[in-house]
Amino acid sequence: MASTADFKNGLCLVMNHDIFTIVEFQHVKPGKGAAFVRTKLKSLTSGKVLDKTFNAGEKVVTARVEKRPHQFIYADDMGYHFMDSNTFEQIPIEGKLIERANLLKEGQLVDILVHAETETPLSVELPPFVELMITYTEPGIKGDTATNALKPATVETGATVMVPLFVEQDTLIKVDTRDGSYSERVK
Template sequence: MKINAGEIRVGMLIEYKNDLWQVLKTQHVKPGKGGAFAQVEMKSVNKNTKLNERFRSSENVEKASLDETNFNYLYDDEQNYFFMDPKTFEQTEIKKEIIGEKGKLLTENLEVTVSFYNEKPISVELPNQVTCKIKNTDAALKGQTVSSSYKPAVLENGLSVQVPPFIEAGDNIIVDTRNLEYVKKI
């Protein structure tokens, strides 16, 4: 689908120079002399390289069309995570590099959205919030106020997050999957 260069937004996937690119940053510039343009920083989905490109506002770029499907997480091995389509019970495997650090937040039967490009999985979208259990945490220092201080805590899945001083080992908390931050205690 063709879009105008002025419509490029962060997070968008575009087809450019025979590759698939994810937009990291975009800045629309209207200089005093000459035409307006969009300065776009992109990362290649396949090659993991970055590119800074300048598109004139009159230019058109090809927005990638993705197929999104809901899957349930099943299990993982050394290289892959395995998911199942709840409607067809068809299984698919996705390489651990695609999901990255957020793969540690996957729990059995967690529903995720997988984006496919040309029938190849390119990204996995987790729910915005997941429940995790605190494995261990440092002791709170006396005299610290709750609003200004956080302490490090390690979750049972191995991830480290900053939590308020009243959180103890064994507590269940909600973590935001987009930025891996503490939301609230359950």
């Protein structure tokens, strides 16, 4: 049990027979009336996002979840397969539980969020940035750097990332996994 005073981003709550994580929240104290907390909650089982308002001091049930390190091994028609870094046990996970699954590369280390009581995987968290090799992109035109123009580039995982015109094929780049955007070239 926790109250609205304990809210923070990433806290997991049990509501309506589902597990939600707090994406963002805001304590509001209007000039007239009681204080309340506006939240944006994301379901860890379905991925749906909903807005919910709690009265200040309201009690909520928290879910016990654990982050466990795993290594991505391969993907097939059964899903994405990960190996526990401690026990070497392999587990398959559905693609819908992985945000930006197209940025996963073999051997990549990730954190899997597991519900502690039922031992069911809830979501897969990629590191904030991944380094990927560009396998194909159109060549840039010399002197075409006056604007912040972007071009599509295919990386080794098959994902398409928009990169600046000066980035060439066979270049190692850093990609932001939160939005799938180009960050920088890796030296």
